[in-house]
Amino acid sequence: MNTYLIFALGGAGLCGIGLFGFILHDDLLRRLIAFNLLGSGTFLILVGLAQSGRGGVDAVPQALVLTGIVVAVAATALTLMLIRRWTQLSQQSHLTEEDE
Amino acid sequence: MIDLLLVCGLWSLALTTLLTPNAFRALVFFILLGLLLTLVWIRLDAPDIALAEAALGTGITGVLLLDTLKQQPQHALLCVHRTRIFWAVFSGLSLTLALSWALLQAPAMPIALDQTLTAQLDASGVSHPITAVLLNFRAYDTLLEIGVLLLALFAGQGLHERQHPLEQLSGAQLHNPFLRASLALWLPGMLLLATYLLWAGAHQPGGAFQAGAVLAAAFILMHLCGLALDAQVSQHLLRIGVLVGFVLFLVVASSSMLAGQTLLTYPSAWAGELILLIELALTFSIGLILFSLFTLNHQMRKESA
């Protein structure tokens, strides 16, 4: 087993933990963190799996991950703005369940 | 061995982040996790991603998260229903197991994209393969990605119907003389670092995104010291600065169509220069976009106060 595959497996674990947190938490900030963990795990799998298959550095998945990180930052920033707005209006840090 | 340790560290930090009852502590662990991930990327021979992870994934995200946390109400500890815990554990475990099972049976890849990339690298105008992929081979992805960043900014601004007058924006946060003095010393250093990262991107790890993140960090520090950028220049100028990278990219991309080429084809003699030009504008714009995302987020708290 090579370094690349070990980290791909590590990424698989991170994905599982992220999904676990995503389902477990109501709290919006925690949920966002869980989403980021899931994203990091995905990136690790993308690079780790590809490089273990190539047996060396593969620049394409690395570039894809760079793109992915920027997209994740944009999504996180938008989510945070929405969370702020929601907390500001409702004084709550989770979505209330009642249906109008 | 060290790899296994790193993986165990990642997993335990991730679990701690999710399970610790104190939200501030969760964020600190999350930032620690980001630093550990940086090391992991180095181990994976991906210094570019390590830089981006440290600057964007951990730095900027961490600042945004911490800044939001201050506004969140402190609430009681989580009390989660038992069936929900069961489902969370069940789906997390099954995802991990399924992924690991599949990863261990990975077949050989039929298409040798990495060799194609090496063969074509000379034609791209830069010698660093990742920059070549990002700004030449798959530049369309990068174009849309800058669009996503801009979009987050526009969507955030759409949350407020009225535009804010300038006075509200200029908020001195930390009147600390030592901070101001050291900032005067170190701002040139940060700008130099950003320029270096940008310039280095053509032949070694670095590039517009990492440089943009450093630039954004410099802007944010200035803002926190009370040197609010958005109070110095007009809102309109800031808007233009935010857009200039994307617009220039779009113009260069479509200018090739005048010569009968397809979109995003650089003339081969000028490819390197054009890429540098685009990266320069992108760095500036990314720095401003990330900074505006921060101030937009920041001023929402002021409004509520």
Added chain:
Amino acid sequence: MESFLPTLLLTSLQGLLLISGGVLFVVGSIGLLRFPDTCSRVHALTKADNLGLGLIVLGLILGTNSLGVALKLLLIWLLVMFASTLSGHLVAWYACYHPAEKPLPQEPSDD
């Protein structure tokens, strides 16, 4: 055979420096966890870490044989020194001058 002794000395000195650097990190972390208030925590952290990092950098410099790498290692140490000075100062300053507005949310009392 005559080059054996200097190498051994160098290696053991390097090991000593690295290990004591590591110990200082551990001590600093314990201090961070055990000290009662913000200022003493910051004190434990910055003192121990700067010295610890310095020792580690010194140990690593002994192991390199290129001037460029040695200078880069020194630069790392200098940058970290600066950053931790500034952040340590800011944390302490914020803790002292903003007693009403706590910088950190209250920790749960069970620890």
Added chain:
Amino acid sequence: MSSLALLPWLLILPLAAACLTGLLPLRATQISSLLVILSQALASLLLLLWMPSDEPLFYSLGSWGAPLGIVLRLDGLAAAFLMMTSLIASLCGLYALSYLRPSQQPGFWPLFWFLWAALNGIWLAGDLFNLYVGLELLSLAAVGLVALGGEASRVKAALRYLFAALLGSLGYLLGVSLLYGAHGTLDLELLAEVFHWGPLSALALALILAGLALKTAFFPLHTWLPPAHAGALTPVSALLSALVIKASFYIALRLWVELEMPERSLEVAQLLGLLGAGALFWGGWMALQQVKLKQVVAYSTVAQLGYLLLIFPLLSSSSSEASHLASQGGWLMLLSHALAKAGMFLAAGNLILCAGRSELSALAGLSRYRPMNIFAFGLAAVSLMGLPPSGGFSAKWLMLQSALISGQWWWILVILLGSLLSAAYLFRVFSHTYLETQDSVQFGQPSLMLELCALTLAALSILLGFFAPWPLAWFALPGPFTEALG
């Protein structure tokens, strides 16, 4: 000029418009938006007319070609969808011009243009990762539009939508990572050539389908949809229901067919069909319970998505004629639902403007005083119920035939029962409008522009039934579907 030279403008112009509208003052924003709307409509029309009938077109961005670069692909299906997007988005844009308050418009236009660019990008994309970036662009634009103005209920709906969309995108990306690891390419054409079946590919497709199902709001992953679609501003609701959810479905069905899934996984297809039946009944049942007009329409979207899920089992039949009919019927269903639902949301918005409130009970007496809006709503409803001669009828007819030929009679039953249920919840709306209450109620009058937009879309969804051979001929133009289905 060939259609290939026209192609990039469908991407560049909306992106440029997004920048311009983010910068210019309101008046200039509106004028430039109008101009770009016109140019987009013209470009997609020309593209459709010039579409060659012998083979799909490929446009290599940066002249690198696959697998190194990104290749756009224009086939009959993509051309038809570009046209559909232009039509619906133009009318929604015109509607928004007069519907939105001046204070809301600066926030609306940049997001609208990014949304349009993302849609065009997705219809044309030929690259798995590029689809991911396109999907993110689409979702973030849609979320931003839902949250526009920042009212509490909208922010809440937007957050719920955002988390679902983000989770869906990551599921898709995870699948793409596995596919790249197994095959070494991201290009769809190449992937289809070298695709080999194995644990990695199977898990990858499962993750991709699950992620896209979450983004499309297929039952039982639909819970985010009703608050987002019903709570948004009216033109936004129409865009979301008509176009945005269709994008992720388009990707899913395209991958399904190109990677030859119909032969590989008959059981999964039947399961998807079962979920479709669940969507039809659950969505219809929930629509019957709602007290607000836009909630009824939103739940009707959940129900109608069930028909799209029924395509999967129908495609997997052994007879090639049945699968051909299923794909034709499915795409026609998508088109007619898009037109009818956009028209219905706009008409519902007009009705709410008339009545001043969003409850169904407030509609009493409207059919006498504002018949034009009721008429538009009715036309869209006819198509949704699948009554002849509407587009919805033609689509259902094709699907019924496909089910009959392939001998899957149980889906016939599901389609018929679903139509009955949709008739029930739509007639419930009408019954409210015919009630006569006290005469003192004052009704508002929406401007002519608003009424015309709604009426045009609704009328188009009916006309689609008369002119169904046109879109069917476009769908039959060479492309992955016609090749794979022989």
